[in-house]
Amino acid sequence: MRGGWEGRQRIALGLGLALSGAIVFSCYGLTVGARLRPVERPRSERIEWMRFPPAQLEWWIFEEVNRERAQRHLPPLAWDALLAEIARQHSQDMAARRFFGHITPDGVDVETRLRQRGIGRYRVVAENLALNFDPIYPVGTTIHQWMMSPGHKRNILGPFRYTGVGVALAPGGAYYITQIFLDR
Known part of the structure; x- marks a missing residue:
């Protein structure tokens, strides 16, 4: 049966x-008849226990970007520790100085940041940024938003071989995310 x-x-x-x-x-x-005590209004720290370590998010974003590439039969990107460090420093700078952009308030762009760290020769470079407030699915939200944006999607699926991801958690709970793509 x-x-x-x-x-x-x-x-x-x-x-x-x-x-x-x-x-x-x-x-x-x-x-019946029980007296209820008022509940204290939750503070912003109420979800801090749910925050992911930035280094873990960096790796997960790297894996998800390669998953997007694999679905389209593109070769995976290789992790580059120096690119990740440069990306992380940019994310930390954005979080500390409370700005969001490819160019710092001092006028420093991704190409200048690379040169300052000894990377002067490359074929092509690109950068994706995200400012994410999602405490539960920050990676999924970031990747989804990038894939919905033609420019960010073009970078993810572009002719690059190396990448580095940097994440910084701001005091207010936002994640500043930078991903650098490069081909030498």
């Missing part, structure tokens, strides 16, 4: 879940 055992398992599982829900609701009640 097809599906007999599976059908009984589904019914048993459904009944089990329904009963456990009834037990939870029956145990979580209010006594």
Whole structure:
């Protein structure tokens, strides 16, 4: 008989879940006439426990960008530690000085940042930035937004071989994200 055992398992599982829900609701009640104390308004730190370490986000973004490339049969990008360091410093600078842009308030762009760190010869370079306030899915949100933007998508799928990602967490909880793409 097809599906007999599976059908009984589904019914048993459904009944089990329904009963456990009834037990939870029956145990979580209010006594009539009980006095409720006002709840303190949550502070902005209430979700700090959910924040991801910037280094972990950097790696996850790197992996997701390569996943987007693989879906289109493009070669993966190689992680470049120096590019990541340059990207991280730019993200930290944006977070510290509260600006968001490819060019710093001092007029320094990605090409200048590369030259300052000894990278002067390359075929092509590009940079993606994101300012992300999502504490739960910061990587997914960032990649989705980049892939919806023609310029950012072009960088992700472009003719690059190397990349570095830098993430900084600002005091207010925002993630500043920089990804540099390069081909030598």
